[in-house]
Amino acid sequence: xxxxxxxxxxxxxxxxxxxxxxxxxxxxxxNSRPLEGEWVFQYTVRITNQGRETxxxxxxxxxxxxxxxxxxxxxxxxxVGKQPVLAPGEFFKYSSxxxxxxxxxxxxxxxxxxxxxxxxxDIEIAPFALKARYTIH
Numbered sequence: 001x002x003x004x005x006x007x008x009x010x011x012x013x014x015x016x017x018x019x020x021x022x023x024x025x026x027x028x029x030x031n032s033r034p035l036e037g038e039w040v041f042q043y044t045v046r047i048t049n050q051g052r053e054t055x056x057x058x059x060x061x062x063x064x065x066x067x068x069x070x071x072x073x074x075x076x077x078x079x080v081g082k083q084p085v086l087a088p089g090e091f092f093k094y095s096s097x098x099x100x101x102x103x104x105x106x107x108x109x110x111x112x113x114x115x116x117x118x119x120x121x122d123i124e125i126a127p128f129a130l131k132a133r134y135t136i137h
Contacts, residue, residue: 012108012128018051019086019113019123027132028097034132037101041130044095045079047111049086054116056085057092062109062125067102079111103132 012023024044031040049055062074077083084092098107108127114120 012126014124014126015050016123017113017121018049019055019111020046020048020050021111021123021125022046022048023107023125023128025107025128025130027130029133031097032132034103039100039103039130039132041098041100041132042095043098043107043128043130044093045125046091046093047084047086048091049088052088054085054087055113056083057111058083058114058120059112060109061112062107064098064100064105064107066100066105070101098130100130105130 012021014021022045026042028040028042032038047057057078059075059077060079064072064074080094080096082092082094086092106127106129107125109125110122111125112120112122
């Protein structure tokens with residue numbers, strides 16, 4: 001999966017109903033404020049239609065768990081303001097951000113898709129780690 005992040009970034013991958021979801025995540029120290037209890041992570045997702053039918057992503061559901069086991073669920077229409085349509089062999093890539101109150105956590109979720117036949121189905125976003133790098137002085 002080229003160009004999704006640094007070589008050391010965590011990776012998740014899942015295939016559901018011939019739709020592949022790959023995620024890379026990285027800590028964003030320039031946007032974080034650890035002394036104020038805020039860690040920011042960037043993640044990049046690539047969704048590839050490996051099937052024979054055109055599909056559209058219509059909504060998202062994220063489950064975000066921090067190191068204190070606080071769970072936040074995020075639901076919404078599309079991703080980054082779009083509801084991409086993917087013909088067979090096409091992919092859609094986007095990046096977004098997540099804020100945590102701890103230096104590490106886990107994200108997982110689902111995308112709701114609709115096929116050309118109007119049938120709705122969910123595809124898995126496999127869990128991926130959010131981990132801030134520590135420095136010792």
